[in-house]
Amino acid sequence: xxxxxIVRCIIGTDADxxxxxxxxxxxxxxxxxNPPIDDFIRxxxxxxxxxxxxxxxxxxxxxxxxxxxxxxxxxx
Numbered sequence: 001x002x003x004x005x006i007v008r009c010i011i012g013t014d015a016d017x018x019x020x021x022x023x024x025x026x027x028x029x030x031x032x033x034n035p036p037i038d039d040f041i042r043x044x045x046x047x048x049x050x051x052x053x054x055x056x057x058x059x060x061x062x063x064x065x066x067x068x069x070x071x072x073x074x075x076x
Contacts, residue, residue: 003028003036007043015058022052022064029071037075046072 001009001024009021025045029035040046049072052058052065 003039003043007040007045010045010048018052019058019061019064022049022061022068026064026068026071029068035071035075037072040072 001021006021006025006028009017010025012018025040029037029040046069049065049069052061053069055061
C-alpha cells in the first residue's frame with residue numbers, strides 16, 4: 001500500500017481495510033531510516049489510530065494501532 005491508500009483506508013469506514021492499512025502504516029513507520037512520521041501526522045491519522053485503541057472487538061487492530069502510535073511518538 002502506498003501512503004495515500006494507507007491514509008484513505010485508515011480514515012475510511014471499511015473495518016476490514018482498517019487492519020491492513022494500520023499494519024501497513026506500522027511497517028512503514030518501523031523503517032530504520034527516515035520513516036515518514038511527519039507525513040502521517042500531517043495526514044491526520046493520529047485521532048483515528050487513538051480511536052482504534054478502544055476497539056475491544058479487534059485486539060489485533062488495537063495492537064497495530066498502538067505500535068504505529070509508538071513509532072510516531074518515538075520520532076523527532
